[in-house]
Amino acid sequence: MANTPQSKKRARQNERRYEINKARRSRIRTFLRRVEEAIASGDQAVAKEALQSAQPELMRGVSKGVMxxxxxxxxxxxxxxxxKALA
Incomplete structure (x- = not known):
């Protein structure tokens, strides 16, 4: 358990960052799942579009330090x- 004021503040900050990072990871996984589903359906046009929308989300996760x-x-x-193999 945190005792000093500094460690209490750190604990609060960690909780806040954890929630934000959890939301980011969840969002990234959602975009990746859409690509997976599009690949499973066999429609290359939809899969390509889903992939293009997932790419910035992945890179945003990298820049934010989540991944x-x-x-x-x-x-x-x-x-x-x-x-590409769907073609």
């Missing part, structure tokens, strides 16, 4: 290759 740069790049690469 590592290489993780986002790997996810984008794998999704892009799967969308």
């Amino acid at each position: 590592h740069k290489n993780t986002a790049a790997r996810k984008m690469s794998r999704l892009a290759s799967r969308v």
Whole structure:
């Protein structure tokens, strides 16, 4: 349990950041799920559109520190290759 004023403030800040980061991760996963569903349906046009909308969300997650740069790049690469394979 936090005792000093500084550690109490840190605990409050950590809680706030946790909620914000949780919302960001959830939003990113939602966009990725849309791409997955579009790939599963087999419609390349819809999948391509979903991928283009997911890309900025992934990169925003990287810039906000929610996700590592290489993780986002790997996810984008794998999704892009799967969308391309639908052709």
